Amino acid sequence: METVLAFDVGGTKTSCALVANGKILCKKEKATVGSNTAEDFVQQIFKMGQSWIDKADKVAVATLGLVEGGCWSAPTLNLIDGKKFPLANKLTKLFHKNVTIVNDAQAAAWGEYKFGAGKTKDMLFVTVSTGVGGGLVSSGRLITGKTGLAGHIGHIQINPHGLECTCGRKGCLQAYVSGESISFAAQPYHPGATTKNVFEQAEDGKDWAKDILHTSASLLTTAISNVKSILDIEIAVIGGSVGLAKGYIGMLQKEMLKEDDLYSVKITEAVLGSDAGLIGAASLD
Ligand code: ADP
Numbered sequence: 361m362e363t364v365l366a367f368d369v370g371g372t373k374t375s376c377a378l379v380a381n382g383k384i385l386c387k388k389e390k391a392t393v394g395s396n397t398a399e400d401f402v403q404q405i406f407k408m409g410q411s412w413i414d415k416a417d418k419v420a421v422a423t424l425g426l427v428e429g430g431c432w433s434a435p436t437l438n439l440i441d442g443k444k445f446p447l448a449n450k451l452t453k454l455f456h457k458n459v460t461i462v463n464d465a466q467a468a469a470w471g472e473y474k475f476g477a478g479k480t481k482d483m484l485f486v487t488v489s490t491g492v493g494g495g496l497v498s499s500g501r502l503i504t505g506k507t508g509l510a511g512h513i514g515h516i517q518i519n520p521h522g523l524e525c526t527c528g529r530k531g532c533l534q535a536y537v538s539g540e541s542i543s544f545a546a547q548p549y550h551p552g553a554t555t556k557n558v559f560e561q562a563e564d565g566k567d568w569a570k571d572i573l574h575t576s577a578s579l580l581t582t583a584i585s586n587v588k589s590i591l592d593i594e595i596a597v598i599g600g601s602v603g604l605a606k607g608y609i610g611m612l613q614k615e616m617l618k619e620d621d622l623y624s625v626k627i628t629e630a631v632l633g634s635d636a637g638l639i640g641a642a643s644l645d
């Protein structure tokens with residue numbers, strides 16, 4: 361059985377694990393290095409994995425940002441060398457093992473497909489967290505695309521004159537659906553409110569909070585239906601701290617009932633939690 365040294369590099373934390381057949385054997389986490397060079401990310405990954413590399417047959421990295429042919433671009437991190445950085449090559453030289461790299465939400469989609477909630481060959485994974493990420497499995501294959509953009513549902517543009525997105529464009533879905541956008545929309549009603557506070561206030565019956573969550577859920581549901589019209593997905597697996605917050609999936613399911621059967625997609629909860637990226641990256645061929 362193959363053992364993989366897997367990493368999940370996120371904006372706030374980086375995880376490292378040994379994974380075999382979809383199971384985490386051991387895992388450690390560290391705050392992601394606060395640096396403006398991709399080289400420092402390489403060093404952090406190497407240092408975290410060094411003591412376990414001898415137990416592994418190969419290395420797999422799930423990371424925020426875009427992955428194209430082993431190169432990594434992380435526009436949101438503002439790295440001076442963070443455009444098409446040869447991450448796979450650099451790590452291969454350090455670990456002396458084969459290294460695969462993949463976008464984190466795409467990796468999580470694959471993890472959920474192989475070992476979690478993905479019980480069909482055509483599925484969309486959506487993580488509603490600080491941002492909105494996604495990954496697509498079609499005909500039993502992870503679709504990453506040539507430039508790594510496939511499945512990034514958060515950057516479907518819903519209003520070209522709308523709110524600014526972290527990607528620099530205006531009116532991306534993420535700017536209306538994400539955890540960050542939910543807390544932003546709450547500020548006039550509840551200065552300093554976190555996303556969790558908005559959920560609490562909605563539970564408490566406050567209309568303003570219910571409206572904000574309804575907007576998020578209803579726009580995401582429409583986007584999921586639109587993905588069905590392109591790829592005929594059967595299910596959407598929802599993860600992320602916002603996606604899994606109490607009541608959110610119920611709202612998506614309720615909104616989906618308004619869709620015609622042809623465009624309706626079954627909504628289910630992700631089951632691998634924060635391990636989906638590690639497990640998915642480790643299970644890619
Ligand atoms: P990341 O964005 O780093 O992948 P998460 O999936 O944890 O991490 O998402 C973080 C977002 O989820 C933030 O916007 C945060 O405010 C929000 N959040 C965290 N916990 C909760 C909760 N219990 N209920 C609602 N929102 C939450």
Ligand code: ZN
Nearest residue numbers: 515525527532
């Ligand atoms: Zn965007």
